[in-house]
Amino acid sequence: MxxxxxxxxxxxxxxxxxxxxxxxxxxxxxxxxxxxxxxxxxxxxxxxxxxxxxxxxxxxxxxxxxxxxxxxxxxxxxxxxxxxxxxxxxxxxxxxxxxxxxxxxxxxxxxxxxxxxxxxxxxxxxxxxxxxxxxxxxxxxxxxxxxxxxxxxxxxxxxxxxxxxxPYWPRITDEVKAVCEGIVLARDLATAPANVLTPSFMAQTAAGVASRHGMRFDVLDLDRAKELGMGGFVAVAQGSQEPARFIIMEHCPEGLKDQAPFVLVGKGITFDTGGISIKPAAKMEEMKHDMAGAATVLGTMEAIGRLSVPRRVIALMPCTENMPDGRAYKPGDVVKTHSGLTVEVISTDAEGRMILCDALSYAMQFQPAAMVDLATLTGACVIALGDRVAGLLGNHEDLMQVMQKIGAPLGELFWPLPLYDFYFEDLKSDVADFKNVGDRKAGTIIGAMFLKQFVPDTVPWAHVDIAGTVWADKDLGWIPKGATGFGVRTLVSLVQSWNVTKGA
Structure with missing residues (x-):
């Protein structure tokens, strides 16, 4: 149109x-x-x-x-x-x-x-x-x-x-076209079936976005991930026949190579069976969009590239399937992550945090000004907040408040949940530094508490649980039934407005 x-x-x-x-x-x-x-x-x-x-x-x-x-x-x-x-x-x-x-x-x-x-x-x-x-x-x-x-x-x-x-017409039409293209890309990726949308397909799509907009692009295969010590990512990926891909993109306008970047991290599980801790068959087909965090990040990079945003932005998208193969990681395994911390695997269906922890740790080499990760991390978030509001947790109140303030008028709602230190008690392990899940209590918070172990308090960080908001079960007008592209609008505005030296 x-x-x-x-x-x-x-x-x-x-x-x-x-x-x-x-x-x-x-x-x-x-x-x-x-x-x-x-x-x-x-x-x-x-x-x-x-x-x-x-x-x-x-x-x-x-x-x-x-x-x-x-x-x-x-x-x-x-x-x-x-x-x-x-x-x-x-x-x-x-x-x-x-x-x-x-x-x-x-x-x-x-x-x-x-x-x-x-x-x-x-x-x-x-x-x-x-x-x-x-x-x-x-x-x-x-x-x-x-x-x-x-x-x-x-x-x-x-x-x-x-x-x-x-007088505002040229500016807003450029902005709206760019953001809508990003949202459409995110929707397309989250809707595509897992036999089409493989980690390799995600990497090819990301390479196309990077090429169009002059971004730096790199992709790590499983061998390179092993060399880098990404034990969490490797553990999840080793049970799949589909090659895993850890995607790295950098938008860096001229003159900004020394600027502290805003880092975006997206969970890219292109199909989630639960692994050895296999999920029930009912509605397992919906697990094709367990990569929606990565889809949102890639859609955001598409929009940022189209807008030539004057900000250095790095995107990390660990992409793999989670399958119950004979080589798959198992409950009871202890995995050494990229950070050097060890994790006792209680559930292989808590795979999202296993790949994200390596991405968050890997991001530290870029000395981020701020970092946001997005993931369809927990069903508990859907129980707590439903399918119109995303869970928001992190270590930086200003960052979370800015995200809420930006998102609400754009139709993207975030609700903060606490990350008190005592929640870590549920992750304590007898054989490793900590476990990858707790019990049934506070599932969304425990998932974020796990990720928090891999982010220094000095780096402003927010975790967004989009398990509910990624998919609309009914028509919402401007959001037709299906994949929503939730988060792209907020992230684009956040990156544009965040002061990399002073914060919000």
Whole structure:
């Protein structure tokens, strides 16, 4: 879908459909619609059309104009009650409106800035969120279908109409396009089946991103990982026939090679059987997206590259399967990690932390200004927070608060959980430095406490458990059912805004 800006008076606007918003049960329409209607659609004022429209959240009301009208259809979009206003409701409503245009095969949709008059947010923010919702709400993954494929690419054009100039237009369209491309990449990767999305495929995709944007790229195979002492990563990978890949990318604009980098780490388990501690068969197919942390990090790097962000950023993505082969690591094994610390394996289904601990330790050679890791780490996080909020833990309150502040208006919610020292008691081992799991208590916290052992307190670090947020079981408008790409928007904004010398 192409985005255009049209500047001019109301009579100059023409298209297949024009979109206006409304609040529920308000007698007077929003001011922009009230200005447009008398001159462009006076026939609306005297009929029952508007009275039939309640404007409930995401309610759509299509009205056909007379044959001589410049715009042949009006699409009214409900935002619900004014007291319940949120940008999330606005994104949802906009996505549903654009999808209705697709269903009707309407090629040119108009979205006037006048439609946003009277909404409780700045116009620039509303235009940005409308474009984001329109692009991402139309997302579909049809790459592997051979029949019943939806081929409509409507609307071909979304035109933002204004009566005056929009000085912010070039900037926000570049930003939104870049971030949406990153989210689409993350969604595609998390949706692809494990027989397609192998560690090697992830590495090839990452190499393509690096090549497009002039990033440094390296990949460690299992032999190199062994040489580096990555015992956790090697232990998980050794049970699979698919070659493991530890992906390293660096975005370093000219003149910044000495800048302390922001490091992003993503869990890349391309399929998780649980290993010897094998999972139940029910819903095991969903374990294809146990690599969503790595997908999010790679999507973020795609966006950062497109935006030429003036910040040094390093991405680490340990990618492997977790399989129950005869060579697989076993409960009771003791593994020496890259850091030199030893871990007693209690469950081979706690493999994510085993590969992440080596990545976090490996990252220390870059002397990070800050570090964030993302992982579908624990089912306990889904029980605690559901599927719309990610767990957030770490050693740096400012970093976590900034992530919450950035993420909320972008539709990405994070909730902090504690990392008190006493939680480590559940990880104590009789034969190693510590175990890889505790008992059933505080599973998400214990997982993060394990990772904390590999990060010095001097490095600001946040761990994001996206086990719930990575996948939507129902349609959420701008987030269709399936892979969400959760985290890309927040990470891009975080990297752009984080002061590498002073922090937040």
């Amino acid at each position: 192409e985005w255009r800006h049209m500047e001019g008076a109301f009579p100059q606007w023409s298209g297949d459909v024009i979109i206006f918003y409304a609040f529920q049960d308000e007698e007077a329409p929003l001011s922009g619609f009230a200005r447009w209607m008398p001159s462009q659609a006076p026939w609306l004022q005297d009929g029952p059309v508007l009275k039939d429209f309640r404007a409930k959240k995401a309610e759509l009301h299509l009205v056909y104009a007379p044959a001589d009208a410049a715009v042949s259809r009006l699409l009214l979009v409900g935002l619900g009650k004014r007291k319940d206003w949120s940008l999330e409701n606005f994104r949802h409503a906009t996505a549903m409106a654009v999808r209705r245009c697709r269903d009707l095969a309407l090629e040119r949709a108009l979205l006037p800035t006048a439609a946003m008059e009277g909404l409780p947010e700045r116009e620039e923010t509303l235009v940005r969120e409308a474009l984001t919702a329109a692009a991402l709400g139309l997302y579909r993954y049809d790459a592997l279908k051979t029949r019943d494929v939806e081929t409509s690419d409507c609307p071909k054009e979304l035109t933002v109409c204004s009566e005056g100039p929009l």
